Amino acid sequence: MTAYTATALKSELNERGWRLTPQRETILQIFQDLPKGNHLSAEDLHNLLQAEGHAISLSTIYRTLKLMARMGILRELELAEGHKHYEINQPSPHHHHHLICVKCNKTIEFKNDAILKTGTRTAQKEGYHLLDCQLMIHAICPACQRSLLPM
Amino acid sequence: MTAYTATALKSELNERGWRLTPQRETILQIFQDLPKGNHLSAEDLHNLLQAEGHAISLSTIYRTLKLMARMGILRELELAEGHKHYEINQPSPHHHHHLICVKCNKTIEFKNDAILKTGTRTAQKEGYHLLDCQLMIHAICPACQRSLLPM
DNA sequence: TTGCTTATTGAGAATAATACTTATTAAGGA
DNA sequence: TCCTTAATAAGTATTATTCTCAATAAGCAA
Numbered sequence: 009m010t011a012y013t014a015t016a017l018k019s020e021l022n023e024r025g026w027r028l029t030p031q032r033e034t035i036l037q038i039f040q041d042l043p044k045g046n047h048l049s050a051e052d053l054h055n056l057l058q059a060e061g062h063a064i065s066l067s068t069i070y071r072t073l074k075l076m077a078r079m080g081i082l083r084e085l086e087l088a089e090g091h092k093h094y095e096i097n098q099p100s101p102h103h104h105h106h107l108i109c110v111k112c113n114k115t116i117e118f119k120n121d122a123i124l125k126t127g128t129r130t131a132q133k134e135g136y137h138l139l140d141c142q143l144m145i146h147a148i149c150p151a152c153q154r155s156l157l158p159m
Numbered sequence: 160m161t162a163y164t165a166t167a168l169k170s171e172l173n174e175r176g177w178r179l180t181p182q183r184e185t186i187l188q189i190f191q192d193l194p195k196g197n198h199l200s201a202e203d204l205h206n207l208l209q210a211e212g213h214a215i216s217l218s219t220i221y222r223t224l225k226l227m228a229r230m231g232i233l234r235e236l237e238l239a240e241g242h243k244h245y246e247i248n249q250p251s252p253h254h255h256h257h258l259i260c261v262k263c264n265k266t267i268e269f270k271n272d273a274i275l276k277t278g279t280r281t282a283q284k285e286g287y288h289l290l291d292c293q294l295m296i297h298a299i300c301p302a303c304q305r306s307l308l309p310m
Numbered sequence: 311t312t313g314c315t316t317a318t319t320g321a322g323a324a325t326a327a328t329a330c331t332t333a334t335t336a337a338g339g340a
Numbered sequence: 341t342c343c344t345t346a347a348t349a350a351g352t353a354t355t356a357t358t359c360t361c362a363a364t365a366a367g368c369a370a
Contacts (some may be wrong), residue, residue: 010255027337027346050327065349078261078298084297086237089328090357107281110229110290123274129294130258130269133318136298139261143294145278146228148234148289178317179367199354216320221357241328244357 012040012081013097020079035072039096041083044118045096047085054132080139088113097140100124105142109149163191163232171230182215186223190233190247196268198236231290239264248291250274256293260300299309 017036018028038056042048048056050069056076057064073094085093087108098104103124107116120143127141168187169179189207194197199207201220208215224245227233236244238259249255254275258267271294278292 022338025346029337030350063349067231067329067350068348071347072346074328078299107285107287109287116285117305120277120281123277123294126271126274127294130271131296131298134258134266134267135301135306136258136260136296138296138298140297141168141294143278143292145282145287145289146291147282148229153288154278173367176317180318180366214320218321218358219319222318223319225357 010158012036017081031068032072032075033068034062034064036076036081036119039094042096044102047093049091053094061074067100078139083140083142085142086144087115103141105144107145107147107153109152111148111152114149114151163187168232182219183226184283185213185215186220187227187232190245193247195253198238198244200242200244201272203243204245205212226268229290234291234293238266238291254292256295258296258298260303262299262306265300265302 014028014033014036015133017032021028021032034057035053038053039048050066050073053073054064054066054069057069057117065079073082073084073092077084077094080097082094083097085095085106087106100121103121104117105123107118109115119145124141131138131141165179165184165187168183172179172183179280182184185208186204189204190199201224204224205215205217205220209221223236224233224243228235228245231248233245234248236246236257238244238257251272254267254272255270256274258269260266274294275292279289282289
């Protein structure tokens with residue numbers, strides 16, 4: 009539905025003197041084909057690409073993820089300790105937030121249009137160019153509340 | 160003003176079979192004395208403690224930060240790439256959020272009571288025990304928009 | 311108060327995600 | 341089609357954080 013095409017990516021890149029490479033195109037495609045609510049770590053993406061026969065190096069993957077996050081194409085999520093996850097940055101009707109259990113990392117997505125509005129307004133007021141806006145709720149899930157494990 | 164005392168920390172720890180140590184008490188004190196809006200990385204804290212004559216090991220600092228974040232005493236902030244920052248988790252009138260430039264890390268704090276309400280309601284609905292709730296706005300600041308530096 | 315159990319600490323080593331380096335390749339403008 | 345230079349691959353380097361383990365000291369019970 010988003011239909012952010014490779015052509016659009018190309019012109020955005022070229023505007024800044026950058027280039028559209030097959031690697032970047034492939035990675036964008038992967039994220040667009042990802043079922044809603046899914047997200048990938050750098051290593052997940054690397055494995056997925058290899059499974060599909062695309063031999064894109066880890067360096068390129070890290071560089072591309074960072075680039076696309078800074079372009080506002082991907083969102084960088086901190087869903088577990090120690091590494092980041094990425095997902096397509098969807099506009100309003102699909103835009104969502106995360107409720108995360110800090111013990112087991114169980115994550116629930118939820119929507120709230122008011123939050124994106126607040127974020128947009130706040131960025132605008134300060135003259136910032138908005139890339140992403142996410143409410144992170146850190147909490148302990150019902151199962152972990154019952155568990156007696158330390159921490 | 161918060162006046163979350165060492166005694167309160169002690170009983171919360173003891174309830175779970177844990178202990179109040181001088182190290183934990185000192186670290187809590189540091190965060191309580193921190194001017195509003197300030198936050199520390201593990202290394203910042205380590206340096207600050209050393210400057211004040213407290214020789215608390217880095218291991219203990221990392222363990223304590225994680226523990227206090229999971230108790231809801233501290234909030235874990237992702238204000239720059241590569242490492243976390245921590246600040247006291249203040250209740251409603253002081254509770255705030257961050258607007259961050261992904262290029263230079265310039266950060267602006269802002270308040271919005273509706274967000275904490277949304278977070279509280281969402282966690283409750285799912286039976287999660289709320290620890291922290293923060294809206295992260297990733298954006299590019301005016302200065303960096305003008306800059307021609309890559310990325 | 312004294313002793314006992316065991317959580318916690320300190321020091322250093324280990325881990326792991328990410329960034330860096332450099333020769334090579336190839337995108338995009340002329 | 342050529343030329344400039346951004347991007348890639350591969351491997352190495354970095355660095356924040358966690359882990360290991362012996363030594364220490366909370367907090368409970370007698």
